[in-house]
Amino acid sequence: MTTPPLLEAVDVVREYRSPRRSLRTPGQPVRALDGVSLQVHEGETFGIVGESGSGKSTLSRILMALDQPTSGAASYAGQRISGVPERKLGFLRRDVQMVLQDPMSSLNPRMRVADIVAEPMRSLRLPGDHRARVAELMHAVGLPEEAVTRYPHQFSGGQRQRIAIARALAAGPKVVVGDEPVSALDVSVRAQILNLLTDLAEQFRLTLVLVSHDLSVVRYLCDRIAVMNQGRIVETGDTASIYSDPQHPYTQRLLSAVPTLHGDLLDRFNRSST
Amino acid sequence: MTEVSGLVVEDLVVEVHGTPAVKGISFELGRGSRMGLIGESGCGKSLTALALMGLLPHGVTASGRVLLGGRNLLDLSDREMCAVRGNDIAMVFQEPMTALNPLMRVGNQIAESLRLHRGMSRAAAAARAVELIERVQLPEPDRTARRYPHQLSGGQRQRVVLAIALACDPAVLVADEPTTALDVTVQAEMLRLMDTLVREEGASLLLITHDLPVVASICEELLVMYGGTIVEHGDVATVFDSPRHPYTAGLKASTVLERTDGNSRLATIPGRVPALGAFPGGCVYRNRCPRADDACRTVPLLTAPPGSRRRAACHHPIESDQSLESGKASA
Ligand SMILES: Nc1ncnc2c1ncn2[C@@H]1O[C@H](COP(=O)(O)OP(=O)(O)OP(=O)(O)O)[C@@H](O)[C@H]1O
Ligand SMILES: Nc1ncnc2c1ncn2[C@@H]1O[C@H](COP(=O)(O)OP(=O)(O)O)[C@@H](O)[C@H]1O
Ligand code: SF4
Numbered sequence A: 001m002t003t004p005p006l007l008e009a010v011d012v013v014r015e016y017r018s019p020r021r022s023l024r025t026p027g028q029p030v031r032a033l034d035g036v037s038l039q040v041h042e043g044e045t046f047g048i049v050g051e052s053g054s055g056k057s058t059l060s061r062i063l064m065a066l067d068q069p070t071s072g073a074a075s076y077a078g079q080r081i082s083g084v085p086e087r088k089l090g091f092l093r094r095d096v097q098m099v100l101q102d103p104m105s106s107l108n109p110r111m112r113v114a115d116i117v118a119e120p121m122r123s124l125r126l127p128g129d130h131r132a133r134v135a136e137l138m139h140a141v142g143l144p145e146e147a148v149t150r151y152p153h154q155f156s157g158g159q160r161q162r163i164a165i166a167r168a169l170a171a172g173p174k175v176v177v178g179d180e181p182v183s184a185l186d187v188s189v190r191a192q193i194l195n196l197l198t199d200l201a202e203q204f205r206l207t208l209v210l211v212s213h214d215l216s217v218v219r220y221l222c223d224r225i226a227v228m229n230q231g232r233i234v235e236t237g238d239t240a241s242i243y244s245d246p247q248h249p250y251t252q253r254l255l256s257a258v259p260t261l262h263g264d265l266l267d268r269f270n271r272s273s274t
Numbered sequence B: 001m002t003e004v005s006g007l008v009v010e011d012l013v014v015e016v017h018g019t020p021a022v023k024g025i026s027f028e029l030g031r032g033s034r035m036g037l038i039g040e041s042g043c044g045k046s047l048t049a050l051a052l053m054g055l056l057p058h059g060v061t062a063s064g065r066v067l068l069g070g071r072n073l074l075d076l077s078d079r080e081m082c083a084v085r086g087n088d089i090a091m092v093f094q095e096p097m098t099a100l101n102p103l104m105r106v107g108n109q110i111a112e113s114l115r116l117h118r119g120m121s122r123a124a125a126a127a128r129a130v131e132l133i134e135r136v137q138l139p140e141p142d143r144t145a146r147r148y149p150h151q152l153s154g155g156q157r158q159r160v161v162l163a164i165a166l167a168c169d170p171a172v173l174v175a176d177e178p179t180t181a182l183d184v185t186v187q188a189e190m191l192r193l194m195d196t197l198v199r200e201e202g203a204s205l206l207l208i209t210h211d212l213p214v215v216a217s218i219c220e221e222l223l224v225m226y227g228g229t230i231v232e233h234g235d236v237a238t239v240f241d242s243p244r245h246p247y248t249a250g251l252k253a254s255t256v257l258e259r260t261d262g263n264s265r266l267a268t269i270p271g272r273v274p275a276l277g278a279f280p281g282g283c284v285y286r287n288r289c290p291r292a293d294d295a296c297r298t299v300p301l302l303t304a305p306p307g308s309r310r311r312a313a314c315h316h317p318i319e320s321d322q323s324l325e326s327g328k329a330s331a
């Protein structure tokens, strides 16, 4: 690649101290990330896959400077963001937004949708007509405009995820990081939200970073993927080549977990749908 | 145990404060057979399961017949139903914590069911509990028996729930989204285990999920539910190969996550599941169906074509030589 990376992690280690078992023995350190390096380029849709506990969420939080590495560093557009005080991260907060798995817990239940969606514009003190922008966003994510006066609990899971996406887009970000954004949704709603993300990524020229344990989701959405296992990236590459020719044994195992789970009926299921 | 031929559900209606949420469904779960029940959330799957178990929440009532071992379970008193539950019919829930007592060691929770239903002595029940913990492939059975639920991972807890469910050799196991809360690799092991144990015990399984591949891997027969009705029924392979009901076709298309031609978007079912009481009259799927026309204003019956066992409730079913059609996202 000739352009410099938009998001970068260099040799990132993140240790957590597990709670101590007794007064004498301190808790053992857990290496959630163990020397992770990664580059995401502008306009790319990048997937991070791996089993539960492999460090996906920890990595995505460090890429957003919501957590600090024990050693190593993350940067955005060539500027270091690890260990930088929050007041100097305005550029990052404006450019990078997040969508989480469970929209219910990430949407304030006591706020109306209008205020939830406008919140990033307010906290970043962005100029302009916030109400008009909210209306525009509701349209972009396929929600009726009247929805702005309602509260999160009055919506279905898929609609709440649309609200969370609208909020993520409010400040006009360059990058959206989704941590399992469709994992809690029904299959039918999942496909709708994935289509929405694809549309929006095109429309707003977004760089997408998608964290998921679901290989079919990543395969559909991402140009490149990184496969994580026990705090390390074991393989990175084009989605198509990783799926057709996985190099690392862990990747092979992860990919084969799907067909063995579903057996030949799934093969048949997939074949008959093409 | 009494001679149980299987579970027969006839005209089951479940009402939530007077509004029907399950609208007169009928099906048979043969002895030792494995049936999948699929559909989006809000279609009445869990209420069906809870009705079979006699565990409906306050304000929710069931009528019709749920026949097991010659008795209509809906006619039983709470006390009689309590004896049936666990003994003849048992359930595994989506969230294992809802089925476990957080303040009790898991071994004791399994033993309690054995003492209640089997009248086992304390010591015999405790020993059998350890065996069951081993049976569901938990590590170090003796030590695990002494753990509290919060000391186990999600997958391990679900195994404990399965051990409790299987403790008294039930004739029927109802599993409502048993792996949805677990991660993929754990899911596969859990399903394989459930499948093995159900086969070994000769129990029947009703597996509720919105994950079609899971059903494909485990079940023989399939019920597709929408709007509190069964819209399609048949053997799994045939239904997945050539769905007759447009809803089944839509579910299948959204599951495979394949790009549709042209704009490289995924096939989806347009719109969403209406709230309880807000389904259209006539065919419940009418407002989302790409094939709907005036004929669909009347309720389609769940019928099989001549010479077939495949039932579908649709005025314009998809014939197997027709290509699949499903709505595209309007986003
Ligand atoms: N705040 C914390 N304190 C201690 N350990 C933590 C903390 N957060 C994460 N960990 C540990 O770090 C490792 C990686 O966790 P992380 O949340 O990044 O995993 P993940 O890949 O996102 O998993 P999942 O798919 O379950 O979300 C795990 O072993 C986890 O238990
Ligand atoms: N205890 C309850 N009180 C009120 N409405 C309920 C209750 N349980 C379920 N419902 C409603 O009944 C319908 C079917 O629910 P459910 O059986 O849980 O669906 P599924 O399991 O298919 O997702 C939904 O509209 C749901 O909101
Ligand atoms: S009856 Fe009509 S509306 Fe209902 S599924 Fe069939 S074609 Fe669609």
Ligand SMILES: [Mg+2]
Pocket: A056, A057, A058, A179
């Ligand atoms: Mg995570």
Ligand SMILES: [Mg+2]
Pocket: B041, B045, B046, B047, B176
């Ligand atoms: Mg349910």
